[in-house]
Amino acid sequence: MKLYHKTLFIALLFIGASCTDVIDVDVPEGPIRLTIEASLDWEKGTTGNEQTILLSTSTPFFDNQGNTGVTGATVQVTNDNDGSEFVFNDQNNGRYTTSLFVPVLGDTYSLEVIYEGERYTATETLFPVTDISSITQSVDQGEDDEVLEVNVSFEDPADIENYYFLRFQSRNDLLPELFYIKDEFIDGNEATFYYEKIEDEEDNIVEFQPGDIVDITFLSASEDYYNYLQLLIEQFEGAGDPFSPTPVALVGNCINEDNPDNVPYGYFRVTEMVKSSYTFE
């Protein structure tokens, strides 16, 4: 529902003939914390054995993002339903990997990370995802009627609560386009989401051209993860706009068992995933 406030911001900029520019701002410096990006995504049609967990530390806001991957942690995931354990091996670059993971729909998994003497834990359940029913391109849809966009559609299963995470990544660009989706208003319907780029000279954004490739990933999400994503994406896209809520700390599902105040960033998710890519014609 981020749309609502976005519409107002667009209107505001339009009325005011206002200008935006990049300025220097002094921002406060918070504590450096561990970031856990434990995204165990099981691509449909694969075994899902190969999985990676990323551990890094946070940095001051304007620091150039060097590699802050952490090494020397121990990382393990347990299937709470059958007790099977999966150890993730330190690749000495912030990546911890396994090739033995076994995903089971509906099962609950626990994560345990031990880093610098502190134990971090999280649990998450693996929900199924529906298939993408179609990927098309069009011009007359989207915000601008003269610009190419890619449309992704899926059939939402009726009468059960579903949450999704949809990610578009154009291969020419650095930043993705992210959607958090809840079926509250679309339960049981076919829903379509589009990715369109509007030209912006200041930001060097160019419209999609024939030949451009967009990678699409479509994931199931738990309700908690949906709530996390909703805030994450809203703040990523518009923190500080006059019509955005006051930005707040994101609360993931990882707990520091030894030092509860040293809360880690990030999230432990276990999802089913549909992957595809689309080349504009």
Next chain:
Amino acid sequence: MKKKRQRYRSMQIVAGLCLLLGSALTHAQNNFTISGNVTDKMNGETLFGTSIFLKGTTIGAITNEYGFYSISAPQGPYTLVFSHMGYKEITMEVVLDRNQKIDVEIEEFSTQLDEVEVTAEEPERAILRKPEMSVSKLNIKTVKQMPVVLGEVDVIKSLQILPGVTNNGEGSSGFHVRGGAVDQNLVLLDEAIIYNTSHMLGFFSVFNADAVKDLKLYKGGIPAKFGGRVSSVLDVRQKDGNSKNFALTGGVGVISSRLAAEGPMFNDRGSFLVAGRGSYAHLFLKLAGEKNSVSFYDLNLKTNYNLNKNNKLYLSGYFGRDVFNFDGSFSSSYGNASGNLRWNHIFNDRLFSNLSLIYSKYDYELGIEDFDFDWISSIKNYNAKYDLKYYFSDAFKLDFGISTIKYEFDPGQIKPTGPDSAINELQLDKKRALESAAYINAEHKLTDNLTAQYGIRFSHFNRMGGQPLSEYANDQPLVYNNTLQFYQRTDPIGETNFKKGESIKTFSNFEPRLALAYQINDYSSIKLGYSRAAQYIHLLSNTSSVTPLDVWTPSGKYIKPQLSDQYALGYFRNFKDKMYSLETEVYYKTVDNRIDYVDGSDLIGNNTIETEVLNGESRAYGLELLLRKNEGPFTGWISYTLSKSEQRTFGGNAGGPGINNGDWYNTPFDRTHDISITGAYRFNEKWSFGANAIFQTGRPVTYPNGQYQYEGISIASYSDRNADRLPAYYRLDVSATYKPNKRPDKKWKGEWVFGIYNVFNRKNAASISFGQNFETGANEATRTAIFGIVPSVTYNFKF
């Protein structure tokens, strides 16, 4: 414990008031009374705030909203004086030996269009002796003289250069009084509640300056006849319409134009006013091939009819609308509509009454074409009120009355607009409520130097049934998650269906109001005020600026009424024979049950708002200074406010420490310093000049305190709520008014107003957003500045 103590204090005050009242009534003398109406000689408009007094005595009165006055004194000869700022004083000799009716017409010093006249509200003796404090009154002529953005006269922006009133940055709706929120202001246009005071997201106000007679903002010391909001009352009155002759006024500007017609009707037993205003910039843009458009229009209507000398009817109406159309993606339209039928009845020379039947509505519509659906929400109210004023004696006047408001809330419905729409139809639960009140208020001259105004308002709120209400385990719609340390929604465990005749919850409050004025000498006085107010409906908004789509919600099982207590102390002084005046006030205000929104709250399309909010409290305190130069070719004022506004929200029933760890945090309306200087200079008959300079501490915001990598993007981390600030805001505006040569006998009068807003073209940050550069991925801070330098020209005419 705290609640009980407050209730006890209220009761004490009630008891005290009864005693005072009793003593006043027993002291009443058998006097004679002069009563009547005061009107403007040129156009027949009734005048509010005219001072009437008997020379050489301390006996005096002020005309009410309908121009009526009543004055009582012992038998004898007197000199009766009628005095109104900007008007010629009238004196007449009267011999008081019977009750009599004296209607007078008073004449303006100059009847030229938009004379430069920065007026103090009332003549000296009245200002000093009247206990009324914390009130800002603006003459519409003063307002019209100030430099404004795009040449559009704006009463709300004019208020913001007085002490204690701010906005939330350019392009934000509404206004903030003494650190209060937008929804804590009761805004009345001819007594009808206006729910959104802005056009075009705050660029213009909904009040058409050509249709407005006067406005009065109560920042504190709110009289007992007003209630329902905890921060302020803005009482705007429309003109009645010229009852002497037909007149046209209007203006042509860059963005919009306005036209008002007024004149006598019903064989001179009444008059009418019709005023319209519309923007047309979107038409030019359309011609230029621009597919997006924004526009607004509004219409003011007023008519009155004299049934006989003791009975008068008024009918007034307002309709305003904003329309946004963004080609191919969304369109939106919203606005207020209101109507009021009033009956003034004079029982006798001491008892004046008014009955009003009022309707008011605000609705918001948004169509999202991309996803084929419409979103509609609205609030409606029906209001009946009966107000009486009894002029018991010169020393004692009594206001009393009753009021009842029926509210209907439609928090939102979603309608798919096509067969292919992916969106299902949805109607959020409609809500109903009844707010009733009775009040009595006395203006009591205790000695020649000490005047008191004391009263009490009893308010009652009934959240009516006719809707289901969710129930939660342990009555906890949200609960603190101790492991993850955040507030989490809980799922309802059931639903109770309340029938239409049932009450979901009722509340009632005694709201004592007290003000004292002690006149130290002929030119200075001290005033003291205390007021308590209750607010039963709340605007749900978790954004830094309120938006047109925010919905109102009534108090009920989970959201309690807001209760404010305000204390104020003021010192008032005139210098150099009224040439200068100084008004200083300090205030301290607390509000109980101010809700705030937990981290990650989601208000849109939410049927269970209780899962997103916690009940907290807020407090504000400050010092206000206003130094005015009232006379001469150069007039103007310097206003300074030093203040603090903060809030605190504990976890309460939901557990946990609360928002921001239960610590105090700045409200978005906190401004440490707020200085404005306004000047007007009359150079000669043809040219006059105006200027505003404004400096303000930046708005509290939350800046990121770090970043981390997730999903291939940089995620900002944030800590304390509103702990940082935007850069300080300042700007200078200038204007020049040119009145071409004209013959005095010519009916057509015109003038040109040239303005430059933000002369130094300073890019004041309306907001700063943080994010990654699309190309490099590096984090950057982006400032949005709404207005740079904006020149404008407007032509105003009167015929």
